[in-house]
Amino acid sequence: MRAARKQSGIPLIAELAGVSIGTVDRALHGRPGINEQTLKRILKIARQIGYKPNAAARALSTGRHVRIGICIPKEIAYFYDELWDGIRDEGNRYSGRGVDFVPVAVPELGRGEQSAFKKLLTAKLSGVIVTPGNPEAMTPLIDAAERQGTRVVCVSTDAPVSQRSSVVCIEPRLNGLIAGELMANFLSVRAKVAIVTGMLKTVDHSQKTEGFVASFRERCPGGEVVAVIEAHEHPEESFRKTANLLESEPELSGIYVNTVNCLPVCRALATMKSAHKVRLITTDLFRKMIPYFERGTIAASIHQQPYVQGQLAVRSLVEHLLHGAELLRTQYLNPSIILRSNLHLFREANGLGSG
Amino acid sequence: MRAARKQSGIPLIAELAGVSIGTVDRALHGRPGINEQTLKRILKIARQIGYKPNAAARALSTGRHVRIGICIPKEIAYFYDELWDGIRDEGNRYSGRGVDFVPVAVPELGRGEQSAFKKLLTAKLSGVIVTPGNPEAMTPLIDAAERQGTRVVCVSTDAPVSQRSSVVCIEPRLNGLIAGELMANFLSVRAKVAIVTGMLKTVDHSQKTEGFVASFRERCPGGEVVAVIEAHEHPEESFRKTANLLESEPELSGIYVNTVNCLPVCRALATMKSAHKVRLITTDLFRKMIPYFERGTIAASIHQQPYVQGQLAVRSLVEHLLHGAELLRTQYLNPSIILRSNLHLFREANGLGSG
DNA sequence: CTGAAAGCGCTAACAA
DNA sequence: TTGTTAGCGCTTTCAG
Numbered sequence: 001m002r003a004a005r006k007q008s009g010i011p012l013i014a015e016l017a018g019v020s021i022g023t024v025d026r027a028l029h030g031r032p033g034i035n036e037q038t039l040k041r042i043l044k045i046a047r048q049i050g051y052k053p054n055a056a057a058r059a060l061s062t063g064r065h066v067r068i069g070i071c072i073p074k075e076i077a078y079f080y081d082e083l084w085d086g087i088r089d090e091g092n093r094y095s096g097r098g099v100d101f102v103p104v105a106v107p108e109l110g111r112g113e114q115s116a117f118k119k120l121l122t123a124k125l126s127g128v129i130v131t132p133g134n135p136e137a138m139t140p141l142i143d144a145a146e147r148q149g150t151r152v153v154c155v156s157t158d159a160p161v162s163q164r165s166s167v168v169c170i171e172p173r174l175n176g177l178i179a180g181e182l183m184a185n186f187l188s189v190r191a192k193v194a195i196v197t198g199m200l201k202t203v204d205h206s207q208k209t210e211g212f213v214a215s216f217r218e219r220c221p222g223g224e225v226v227a228v229i230e231a232h233e234h235p236e237e238s239f240r241k242t243a244n245l246l247e248s249e250p251e252l253s254g255i256y257v258n259t260v261n262c263l264p265v266c267r268a269l270a271t272m273k274s275a276h277k278v279r280l281i282t283t284d285l286f287r288k289m290i291p292y293f294e295r296g297t298i299a300a301s302i303h304q305q306p307y308v309q310g311q312l313a314v315r316s317l318v319e320h321l322l323h324g325a326e327l328l329r330t331q332y333l334n335p336s337i338i339l340r341s342n343l344h345l346f347r348e349a350n351g352l353g354s355g
Numbered sequence: 356m357r358a359a360r361k362q363s364g365i366p367l368i369a370e371l372a373g374v375s376i377g378t379v380d381r382a383l384h385g386r387p388g389i390n391e392q393t394l395k396r397i398l399k400i401a402r403q404i405g406y407k408p409n410a411a412a413r414a415l416s417t418g419r420h421v422r423i424g425i426c427i428p429k430e431i432a433y434f435y436d437e438l439w440d441g442i443r444d445e446g447n448r449y450s451g452r453g454v455d456f457v458p459v460a461v462p463e464l465g466r467g468e469q470s471a472f473k474k475l476l477t478a479k480l481s482g483v484i485v486t487p488g489n490p491e492a493m494t495p496l497i498d499a500a501e502r503q504g505t506r507v508v509c510v511s512t513d514a515p516v517s518q519r520s521s522v523v524c525i526e527p528r529l530n531g532l533i534a535g536e537l538m539a540n541f542l543s544v545r546a547k548v549a550i551v552t553g554m555l556k557t558v559d560h561s562q563k564t565e566g567f568v569a570s571f572r573e574r575c576p577g578g579e580v581v582a583v584i585e586a587h588e589h590p591e592e593s594f595r596k597t598a599n600l601l602e603s604e605p606e607l608s609g610i611y612v613n614t615v616n617c618l619p620v621c622r623a624l625a626t627m628k629s630a631h632k633v634r635l636i637t638t639d640l641f642r643k644m645i646p647y648f649e650r651g652t653i654a655a656s657i658h659q660q661p662y663v664q665g666q667l668a669v670r671s672l673v674e675h676l677l678h679g680a681e682l683l684r685t686q687y688l689n690p691s692i693i694l695r696s697n698l699h700l701f702r703e704a705n706g707l708g709s710g
Numbered sequence: 711c712t713g714a715a716a717g718c719g720c721t722a723a724c725a726a
Numbered sequence: 727t728t729g730t731t732a733g734c735g736c737t738t739t740c741a742g
Contacts, residue, residue: 009719020729025721033727055451056414057719060734093674096410177696185634185654186540215696279540299540319448334700337692341532341570345689364735375713380737388711412735415718 069120069128070103078286086310109133127151135159155313168313168331176211184219193254194227208258238264254279266292285348301338424475424483425458433641441665464488482506490514510668523668523686531566539574548609549582563613593619609634621647640703656693
């Protein structure tokens with residue numbers, strides 16, 4: 001009789017079942033070529049001893065290497081720097097665990113993303129994280145990637161009709177709904193408000209606008225959205241149009257800016273000395289906004305948590321690829337609401353963010 | 356000449372340096388008994404090939420097993436069920452990676468926690484996650500744990516003067532500050548508001564109260580906190596005192612409830628038909644609150660995200676124990692603000708939570 | 711001061 | 727249908 005060294009895992013099961021580890025392996029994985037009886041016996045023993053595969057041993061043995069492409073723009077830095085940071089920080093947690101990242105250059109949302117994505121397709125990747133700026137154009141590419149076995153996770157922006165495996169985002173309409181509800185709560189009945197947006201033909205902007213209008217109307221009896229200004233992310237245009245609005249609508253008591261470019265609006269409010277008469281709700285956060293927050297020019301901001309979105313995209317994809325965790329088709333997040341009281345807890349306010 | 360099989364890691368470095376893997380291991384770990392020259396040579400080569408240790412191989416070789424004790428109450432279920440869920444879900448991600456969890460029974464915050472914690476001390480654990488209900492009494496126990504090498508992470512509630520390695524929580528005062536700021540934004544000048552709390556001798560409750568008073572006073576000119584009601588988490592007491600208040604203060608326009616037990620207040624408001632004249636800000640979320648949210652009785656709730664706190668506590672502790680990641684001494688989170696618009700995205704509203 | 715070798719639990723290729 | 731065996735990259739022990 002051999003000295004019974006204490007063992008565990010597959011060898012233990014093999015000894016208990018009186019078979020070899022090869023047979024146990026086959027049973028545990030439902031591989032073909034095994035007797036019904038032994039299969040059942042092994043499975044039973046495995047259950048009894050509460051067998052759990054050792055992830056480290058498996059990873060070491062299979063030598064599985066996972067390569068993940070990152071296809072995300074550099075601009076607007078206010079937003080995408082945070083997203084990159086989240087992706088990088090989360091990625092670093094997996095360094096040394098068989099995960100590599102392959103970034104490709106996309107200068108700006110929607111520009112150059114198709115060629116960049118195509119480049120990623122040629123490298124055999126197990127997964128890609130992408131921000132489709134032009135969902136229609138990207139859909140066939142995403143579908144092609146999925147067909148060749150590359151899992152695609154959209155982040156921040158979605159390609160809803162594509163075959164992407166998952167999306168991590170905040171629904172644009174929800175941002176608008178929250179802003180509208182807050183605004184209605186801030187103001188009294190029959191209030192007049194306005195919206196400053198980028199371009200309404202951008203889906204993101206139009207949905208935020210629509211959401212705001214819907215919830216503001218519902219919750220502010222007699223309230224009115226007197227203007228929707230398209231500023232095209234252009235500082236001067238934004239400043240001028242806002243200033244004009246403030247002059248022509250002296251009764252105005254609220255403005256919702258649903259792109260990240262709110263500084264011109266802040267300046268217009270300050271110049272017209274109406275900073276405290278008008279409640280301003282903005283979107284996201286970067287350093288130069290902070291003084292306006294502290295002065296009370298900005299009452300609240302709807303923060304889309306790009307850092308968290310990046311983290312979650314990486315994490316869910318890696319866990320899926322490495323450990324077979326389920327990839328949910330949608331991962332919708334809640335935006336957080338920034339007020340003066342909690343401003344200090346956002347990384348952008350701590351010298352970590354850009355801007 | 357031997358056929359040069361493609362290798363990597365320590366064996367590769369060994370071959371390049373013309374030494375054995377044992378020597379490379381010593382060099383890489385700064386272990387004693389190695390020649391200055393070879394040490395430098397090996398380190399240089401390691402740097403050149405960009406050596407990164409393989410976490411799976413290391414884990415397999417060392418067979419490191421990590422056991423983490425969980426010392427968290429069952430009641431109040433509204434809150435702690437979520438915390439448990441977060442801990443369990445996050446823990447499950449690490450199953451099969453050499454992490455075991457050892458829960459001990461604590462019926463209720465602060466009751467029986469000392470004996471439960473002592474029990475954990477006898478089992479040799481690498482870490483403990485604990486909710487110190489009575490920080491003064493727990494401090495010496497926590498210190499003892501840390502002294503014997505058990506990393507202690509406090510969650511939700513803190514023992515600030517102890518030697519705990521980390522805390523994951525939302526500062527109570529911040530909850531109050533946010534509630535106060537929101538309330539000030541919701542109401543006009545000279546508004547009268549009240550606070551319903553549990554017991555002011557509970558640090559958590561008094562800090563939330565103090566925070567609310569501070570920010571409300573600062574942001575609502577002429578505003579006044581006309582009453583601070585201690586309801587001792589007692590439904591009848593809470594209902595009665597609120598009803599009395601509503602009668603004696605017809606001008607009242609806001610109430611902040613800073614414990615999870617807000618239902619009696621909701622009922623009092625409904626009974627007195629003043630539900631829509633008084634803005635109600637509550638704390639956390641459970642199922643029975645939802646109708647009051649939808650009816651507009653509750654204007655907003657400050658959610659302390661117990662699920663996320665649990666996740667983060669487990670995650671940071673495991674990453675520290677397994678991969679040597681740094682454990683920050685404090686991990687302060689932001690509460691999220693629940694409105695009607697985003698209510699549906701909270702797990703409590705999706706049949707996941709309790710209550 | 712350095713080398714050799716065993717083995718962690720699992721997979722996969724080959725033998726029987 | 728089943729058993730045997732050689733590693734995966736690292737740590738650790740024992741010889742030299």
